[in-house]
Amino acid sequence: MYDLKGKVAIITGGASGMGKAASVLFAKAGANVVVADLNVKGGKDVAELASESGNKCIFQRTDVSDEGDVKAMVAAALENFGRLDITFNNAGIGGAVGPLEDIKVEDWDRTQHVCLRGVFLGIKHSVGPMRAVGGGAIVSTASIAGIDGYNGLHAYCAAKAGVVNLTRSASLEFAADKIRINCIAPGGVSTPIVYGGLANKDSVETMLLNAQPLHQVGQPEDIAEAALFLASDAAKFITGHTLVVDGGATAGAISTARRADQARAFSGQRAFAGPSFELG
Numbered sequence: 001m002y003d004l005k006g007k008v009a010i011i012t013g014g015a016s017g018m019g020k021a022a023s024v025l026f027a028k029a030g031a032n033v034v035v036a037d038l039n040v041k042g043g044k045d046v047a048e049l050a051s052e053s054g055n056k057c058i059f060q061r062t063d064v065s066d067e068g069d070v071k072a073m074v075a076a077a078l079e080n081f082g083r084l085d086i087t088f089n090n091a092g093i094g095g096a097v098g099p100l101e102d103i104k105v106e107d108w109d110r111t112q113h114v115c116l117r118g119v120f121l122g123i124k125h126s127v128g129p130m131r132a133v134g135g136g137a138i139v140s141t142a143s144i145a146g147i148d149g150y151n152g153l154h155a156y157c158a159a160k161a162g163v164v165n166l167t168r169s170a171s172l173e174f175a176a177d178k179i180r181i182n183c184i185a186p187g188g189v190s191t192p193i194v195y196g197g198l199a200n201k202d203s204v205e206t207m208l209l210n211a212q213p214l215h216q217v218g219q220p221e222d223i224a225e226a227a228l229f230l231a232s233d234a235a236k237f238i239t240g241h242t243l244v245v246d247g248g249a250t251a252g253a254i255s256t257a258r259r260a261d262q263a264r265a266f267s268g269q270r271a272f273a274g275p276s277f278e279l280g
Contacts, residue, residue, distance in 0.1 A: 002029055002228050002229060002231075002232035002233075002234050003029060003030055003232065003233070004026055004029040004030040004031035004085075004086070004228075004231065004232060005029075005030030005031075006030065007030065007031045007032075007085040007086055007231075008031060008032050008033075008034075008077055008081040008082075008083050008084050008085050008086070009026045009031040009032070009033050009034070009085065009086035009087070009088065009231065010033075010034045010036060010073060010074065010077055010084065010086070010087045010088065010122075010126070011023045011026065011033060011034070011035055011036065011088045011090060012036045012037070012062060012064050012073075012087075012088065012089055012090050012091035012118065012122060013036075013037055013064075013090040013091030013092060013141075014033075014035035014036055014037050014043060014046055014047075014059075014090070015035065015037035015038075015039035015042030015043040015045075015046055016037075016039065016042055016046075016191070016192045016193075017189075017191030017192050017193060017220050018090055018141065018186070018189065018191060018220045018223040018224060018227075019035075019037065019046075019088070019090045019091070020042075020046045020049075020220065021219075021220035021221045021223070021224035022088055022090065022220075022223070022224040022227050022228070023035050023046050023047070023049075023050045023057065024046070024049060024050045024053070024224075025221070025224045025225065025228055026050075026086070026088075026224075026227075026228060026231070027050040027051065027053040027055045027057055028053045029228060029232070030055065031055060031085075031086065032055050032056045032057065032080075032081045033047070033050055033055070033056075033057040033058075034057075034058055034059075034060050034073065034076055034077045034080070034081075035047045035050065035057060035058070035059045035060070036059075036060045036061075036062035036064070036073045036091070037059070037061070037062060037091065038061065038062070038063055038275055039275065040059070040061055043059040043060075043061065044059045046059070047059040056080070056081070058076065058080055060072065060073050060076040062091075064089070064091045064114060064117075064118030064119075064121065064122065065110075065113035065114050065117050065118050065121075067121055067125075070118075070121040070122060070124075070125050071125055073125075074125045074126060074129060077129070078129060083129065083132075083133050084126060084129040084130055084133070084136065085130065085133065085136045085137070086136060086137050086138070086139070086231045087122050087123075087126040087130075087136070087137075087138045087139070088138075088139045088140075088141075088227050088231065089118065089119045089122035089123070089138065089139070089140035089141065090140070090141045090227075091114065091118055091141075092114060092115045092118075092141060092193070093110075093111065093114050093115065093193065093273060093274050093275055094153075094156060094193060094272075094273030094274075095107065095108075095110065095111025095114065095115060095155045095156050095159070095272065095273060096108050096110070096111050096154070096155040096156075096271065096272055097152055097153060097155075097156070097271065097272070097273055098152055098271055099152070100154045102271070103154065103155060103271075104271070104272075107155070107271065107272045108155045110272070111155035111156060111159055112155065112158070112159050112162075115156065115159035115160060115162075115163070116159040116160075116162040116163060116166070119140045119162075119163050119166060120166060122138070122140070123138055123140075123166070123170050123181065126138055127174055127177065127179055130177070130179050131174075131177045131179065134178060135177065135178030135179055135180075136178075136179050136180075137179070137180045137181075137182075137230065137231045137232075137235070138170075138179065138180070138181045138182070139182055139183065139184065139227050139230045139231055140163050140166075140167060140181075140182075140183040140184075141163070141183065141184055141186065141223070142160045142161075142163040142164045142167070142183040142184060142185045142242060143156070143160040143163075143185055143186060144185050144186065144187050144244065144246050144249055144250050145157045145160050146159075146160025146161040146162070146163055146164045146185060147161070147164065147185055147242070147244070147250055148250055160185075163183055164183060164185070164242050167181055167182060167183040167240060167241075167242065168240045171239040171240030172240065175239060180230075180235070180236070180238065180239040181239055181240065182230045182235070182238060182239060182240070182241045182242070182243065183241075183242050183243070184223060184226050184227060184230070184242070184243050184244075184245055185242050185243065185244045185245065185246065185250075186218065186222075186223050186245050186246065187211070187212055187218055187244075187245065187246025187247055187249040187250070188207075188208040188211045188212065188217075188218055188246070188247075188249065189208075189218035189219065189220060189222065189223060190204065190205050190208060190217050190218065190219055190220070191220055193273070193275075205217045211247075211249060212246060212247035212248050212249035213247065213248035213249070213251065214247035214248050216247065218245070218246070218247060222245055223245055226243055226245045229243075230243060
């Protein structure tokens with residue numbers, strides 16, 4: 001296991017899915033963790049679960065699109081643990097889905113605020129404390145939708161493409177401070193934000209099973225393990241990189257039709273897909 005002993009990590013969207021898996025895994029790897037999320041009950045439960053590793057994990061209610069909340073999130077890490085070494089900007093929503101001509105401007109804006117501005121704010125307010133301790137690692141959740149186009153996911157695709165290129169530009173600015181900035185591009189992963197907005201977990205996992213060349217369902221732990229690698233010293237010479245974790249979905253045209261079916265299935269459900277704990 002990659003060693004995070006003595007490190008302090010913030011994980012946004014930590015109450016469920018990939019964030020929950022990362023919170024538990026980072027704690028097991030030795031980190032003290034700030035679990036940040038809008039979902040108060042879920043976030044507190046995850047903090048308690050992660051604390052079973054023997055490391056201290058706390059919950060901080062956070063709207064990542066609100067700069068005041070992000071400042072308070074970082075302040076909570078400093079007040080409770082005295083430092084900040086790792087930030088995993090993972091919080092996200094499906095956002096505005098469906099035909100481009102039908103997207104409401106306010107839904108487009110909210111998608112960008114959570115999925116892109118949240119990453120910007122996470123980087124902006126993490127680098128100072130990291131610089132003060134001689135460096136750090138920032139990992140953000142992008143998506144293969146930020147690399148490929150998906151019908152019906154226009155706002156999400158645009159936001160995640162922004163995360164990919166913000167990762168590149170920020171990595172250049174903060175390399176001199178020994179702050180590494182990378183992102184992960186997950187493919188189809190079985191998380192509440194996916195099956196909460198569709199029919200049910202079993203039917204979604206059947207769809208995901210056939211969505212990429214590797215005939216298996218992506219799990220939150222797959223992304224958490226990638227984030228742990230990028231956050232650890234094992235990745236000390238990696239910055240500005242987008243790590244694709246998608247079972248081969250973006251490798252070639254073999255999965256194009258399957259991914260189009262996924263996008264159509266998702267976009268046909270609602271005009272806006274908010275936080276996973278609000279879905280159902």
